[in-house]
Each structure stands twice: as C-alpha cells, then as structure tokens.
Amino acid sequence: MSRIDETLPFIPVRIAVLTVSDTRQSGDDKSGDTLVARLTEAGHSLAARTIVRDERAEIAVQLRNWCADPDIDVILSTGGTGLTGRDVTVEAHRDVYEKEIEAFATVFTMVSMQKIGTSAVQSRATGGVANGTYLFALPGSTGACRDAWDEILKWQLDYRHRPCNFVEIMPRLDEHQRRK
Template sequence: MTNIPHSDSQIMTVTCAVVTVSDTRSESTDKSGQLIQQLLRDAHHKVGAYTIIKDEPAQIQTELEQLGKNSDLDAVIFNGGTGIAPRDTTYDAIEKLLEKTLPGFGELFRFLSYQEIGSRAIASRAVAGVYQSKLIFSVPGSSNAVRLAMEKLILPELSHLVSLLR
C-alpha cells in the first residue's frame, strides 16, 4: 500500500490567505504564519492575503466572512487557537460557518501528531472544510504542527481539493 496521493492531471497554482490567530504574536514573531507562507511559495502557490488577528470569536468569524467574499482566493489557512484553553476559540468560531467539513483532515492530523507528540495530540481541534466555495484549514499555531499539516496533508491535496470546488 502506498500513501502517495494520485497525481493531478494539471499543475494548479492556488491562491491562499494565511491568518494567524494570536493574542501575542506580531508580524516579526509570527514564525508559524511565515512558515505557512514560505511553504506555499515553495510549492508554487500564491499568498493573496496575510493577517494576524486576536483570538476573539467575532473577529475570527468576521475575518473568514470577509475572506469568503474575496474572489481572488481559493483557500484560507488559519493557524492558532485550536486547543482547549479558554482563549482557544478558532475551532468554535470557524466550525459554525463551514458549509461542509472534511473530518478526515482533523482525524489524520491528530493521527500524525500522535506519532510525533504522543497522547497530547488529543487536545488538537484542527479542522478543515468549505466556506463560500473556498477551502478552509485551521491548524495549531506551533511551527511543528504547521509544518506537519502543510507537508503531510495540505500541500499534497491543495490543488486537487480546490479543483473539486471549481
């Protein structure tokens, strides 16, 4: 059995928004947001928007609603706020707006995380789905989690999933 995704018939450049959800990070300290952008560019995708917002449900939902109206974007990748601490509200804010969910994303992310960090992976509420015909991912804010999600799940399937939505 192989775990290599099927090859897409065409190479597609996907335009993504990157949103860091954090009460403390700034552009200069946002290593995870910078990593997502770099990995997207390295894979020949485009970063169409980048922002850092506070971990406030209304602000997260407003950001997603605004990005959903941007016809130049194909996908939005949120990082941060996916745990269970009182200030971790990204999952709760985003999940309510998703029109379709991709349960396999969270399941696989936690499985892969478990292989790296053990049972602490159960605290991750990584989620993915569709909103306004855009692919939405929400991953933990640690650089290790971002790298895992991007390299093992998001980048291998990004073009294929976006092509399904077009």
Template sequence: MSAKKSVPFKPLNIAVLTVSDTRDESTDTSGGYLVEILNETGHHLADKKIVIDDIYQMRAVVSDWIASTNVQAVLITGGTGFTKRDSTPEAMLPLFDKVVDGFGELFRHVSYQEIGTSTIQSRAVAGLANETIIFCMPGSTGACKTAWGIIESQLDASHRPCNFVDQLKSVSTDSCADSRG
C-alpha cells in the same frame, strides 16, 4: 482499463490567518512558515493577517476571504487548543458548508507519532465554505509543518486519486502577486 489523464499543478490563491493574542509580524513564526512554504510550492499569497483570539474578529476576516472572488484556500494557525481563549473551531465551524472530518483525524494520527498523547488536545478542523477550503491547525511551527504534510497534496491538482482543487472557485492567480494586506 484506461489510464488516468495527467493534470498539471495549478497555483492557488491562499490566505493565511494567525490567531494570537501575543504575536505580531516579527514573532509570527508559524504564519511566516505557512507563507514561505505555500510560495515555495508554487501557490500565491492572497492575503495575510494576524487577529486576536476573538470569535467575531476571526469570522469577520475569514468571511471576507470566503466572499472574495480571489481567495481559494485559507490556512489558519492558532486557537485550536483548550485554553480559555482558544476559539478557532467555534469561530469557523458555523461558516463551513461541509466539514472535512478527515483532516482533523489524520492530523491527530500523524501528530501522535510526533508528540504522543498530547495530540488529543488538538482541535484541528477543516471545511469548505463557498468553494473555499479552510484548514485550522495549532499555532506552533511544528504543528504547521505536520499539517502542511497533509494539506500540500490536497491543494495540488495533479495529486491522485483526488484533491480539493476542482471543488474550489476558479480565479486568476495574477492578482495575488502583491495583494498582501
């Protein structure tokens, strides 16, 4: 039996999208949390935007990131509930080449320990599109913390037995230092 080769951490270029009809940069605590935690863990912020809960506006922003040669991962917060305006899963599912079923399943399992049966109202989803991993999570900061507890290791090349890093496009992280727009 051979020992597994150690792989070093590789910073990724990650874009953050907040879906909200009411938030702006000064009140976007969940998007702010995601930016803070991805920077703290050594990743690079490729871009950050806030869009209203509109399927076509969400798709336009995320499609640009998917087509970009600079974005490897997208974190989306908001629009995953059951209100009339919540439409993030409907916006993202058609863009996915492959759905990562385990993310939503695990998110709801972990969330159940925190909020009980209310977790059945979460439609957290994830998928791969053009070698870009996309995670869609609820809009509360608490839900983003729960989701990051799942996502973080999957965005770390050193995590074993597997992670998503080798499935993502290869890009230079140098161009992300000040590309927030």
C-alpha cells in the same frame, strides 16, 4: 497509494494565512511565516495575510470576508485550536462552515501521533468549506503547521495528486448556490 501524476499540469491556488493571537505581531509570527514559506515553495500564491486577536467574532468576520473574496481559494489559520479559555478559533471556523471536512481532523491527529504521541489529543485542528473556499484551522505551533502542510495540505492542494485532491473539485464547491 497516493502519488503525483506528472502528466498533469500544476495548478496554483490562492491561499490566505490568518494568525490568531493576542500576542503575535508580524515580526514574530513564526507559524504564519512557516505556512507562507511552505505554500510559496510549493508554487501557490499568498493571497492575503493578517493577524487577529483570539476573539471568536473577529475571527469569524475575517474568515467570512476572505470567503467572499473571489481572489482567495483557501484559508489557513494558525493558533487558537487548543483547550484553553481563549482558544476559540475552532468555534469561529464552525460558525462559518457550510460543510466540515471531518477527516481532516482525523488525519491530522494520525500525523501528530507519529510526531508527539498522545499529546495529539490536545489539538482541535479542523477543516471545512464555505462559499466555495476551503478553510483549515491549524495549531499555533510551527511544528504542527509544518506537519499539516507537509503531510496533508501540500498533497491535497496539488491538482496532480492521485487518486483525488481538493483542487479538482474546487469549481464545484459552490454549485448549490448556482442551482435554481
């Protein structure tokens, strides 16, 4: 079973929050606010935050820019993971990923099933890695953001989490780029 090893130090990571929406603005971005509150309460730092329209190319450009920023370790996006025609966040993420973290979607679905039952099938939450940066695309609802953070990301982004976590392998995410 997973646990926190209190003998290890907490290592804060730098997290960027991207809200994908045609209608949200900074004053009414509740899902973005939820993620910022959760990550800062956990001891991590907010590295950047912005809102972009539901446009695949714009989302991918923002993700790539943040992946190229050495001061950003993790990107959390919220919104655009559903099934409607304007929901293109997942496609934009996959345009950027070097590797997809398939199990993130599976675990998120398991968590969602406990909260919203079979409606969980409507989410296309995803995770991946690009340029040594973790990226996670979360649904736009505050409840889904809360669940993803509280049940998955809070633990995987804590270096003390055992038996393993994302932070401990972070230095090796881009090792393929250093090989000759």
